[in-house]
Amino acid sequence: MIAIVSALKAEITQLEDELYNDLRYRKLTRLRAALAEYEPANRDLQAQTITPPNLILQTKGDRIKAAITALLQQRGTVHRKEILSHLIAQGLLGHEKDPMASLAAYFSSWRDIFEPDGAGNWSLSQELKAAE
Secondary structure: OHHHHHHHHHHHHHHHHHHHHOHHHHHHHHHHHHHHHHOHHHHHHHHHHHOOOOHHHOOHHHHHHHHHHHHHHHHOOEEHHHHHHHHHHOOOOOOOOOHHHHHHHHHHHOOOOEEEOOOOEEEEOHHHHHHO
């Protein structure tokens, strides 16, 4: 049963990544964003069509970021090993050759959202905490 769930999650992730990497989808997203700039009255409507309501069209990175954000909002500061375990349990990471290196790469591009303490623990940035 667990093997079937893992296989299904892996295939879904692969298809989502392929869809995101489809140049037509990316072009459509950019065109809708440009149109929204010229039609400010319809900006809310355009935002809804740019970000599809269904998770299949979100990037893997977006899903990982959302999962980490939710975890840190709930628990405050969390060690990277616990974050990785949480993401693996959700099926978001674990298929890579080195999942911890993959997580580190995500964190390095999200320094404006997440802050390290130098001991492997991560929390939401002070700016985000202040906004809450």
